[in-house]
Amino acid sequence: MTAARLADAPSVQRAGVVPRQAWRLGALAENVTAQLIEEVPVALVYNGVSHAVMLASPSDLADFALGFSLSEGIIATPDELLDLEIVSAGEGIELRLTITARPFAGLKDRRRALTGRSGCGLCGVESLADAMRPLPRLDDRTPLSLEAIHRALDGLAPMQRLNRQAGAVHAAAWADPDGAIRHLAEDVGRHNAFDKVIGAMAGRRGGRPPGFAVLTSRLSYELVQKAATTGISALVAISAPTALAVEAADRAGICVVALARADAVTVYAHPARIANLAGVA
Structure with a gap:
């Protein structure tokens, strides 16, 4: 379509x-x-x-x-x-x-x-x-900077219209490599919000632009599964990941940054993708 x-x-x-x-x-x-x-x-x-x-x-x-x-x-x-x-x-x-x-x-x-x-x-x-279907292995090694991560995190709240009105919703967003938010979707379900962003980016002329996904929720296995299936190789989440999600991301080649806050972030999978950690295995 x-x-x-x-x-x-x-x-x-x-x-x-x-x-x-x-x-x-x-x-x-x-x-x-x-x-x-x-x-x-x-x-x-x-x-x-x-x-x-x-x-x-x-x-x-x-x-x-x-x-x-x-x-x-x-x-x-x-x-x-x-x-x-x-x-x-x-x-x-x-x-x-x-x-x-x-x-x-x-x-x-x-x-x-x-x-x-x-x-x-x-x-x-x-x-x-x-x-637990096998996930494709993604070979994207594009560096992701801490500056881009923090810019994306700062850009979430102003775009969360439903959350400002009523709370109780998750958000998912697509950010450019420099951290500018290109699209944000909200939903009561964290996986629904992510699907909306996946669909919005896939439906664009020329396909999804380079960048990374940002999630306001915890990072569970099915979110990593959705990312791997659709070729998204970097996920930033405000809350913590599950152990199964990190294991799946490690196998699939997905960089996982979670517990993302203004003062610190934690990199759980593929730290070499983070420019500040270049050379880390």
Whole structure:
């Protein structure tokens, strides 16, 4: 699906934040209007076959559809997504994707023995072998500077509109090699936010520009898996990684920087990619 067609995909307009009445209890009891982030069931339907239902924020859904399809290995390139329709369906939203015959045949094979689905993380898998599928090895050795990392971290908060309004959301962003934020997405699910960024960057004319991903969440295995599957070789996370995530990143050739703060960062995998640590094994 071309960048232009992705941008033109029919969209269900949702505010992302909704008002609700609440009571604030302090020295006095006060009735207030609270702003709450929306959380909506979003079904991904491929060629008429429902594959997964995610709880997600109802924004950037065209990017989410493409990013999820790429990062879960359902399609290999954006061109294998032929069409996308976004429609209201009961209490949720359906992302109706039309994909080419080759990936759809693979998806049907993958689904034949499915007994259930996960609402987040590793979706549409039926076994440990499927969940822990071999990851490609990425050979990108482009240096990543601490200055770029800190610039990207400083650029997150001003772009987190939903988080300022209501909190309760994660953000994922794509930064240029110099740390300038090119795109940011927010979602109640950290993996959903990352999929939205993957889709937005893949849908650009000319493909994803050089750079690295920045995440406001902890770095878990499925995020490394999504990065490796889509060729993202550097991840910066504000929170800590899991041991399995670091082991997977080490095997896949992904530089992992986490516990990223203004005063310090910790490099967990492939430290030689960090310009300040050049020569470190």
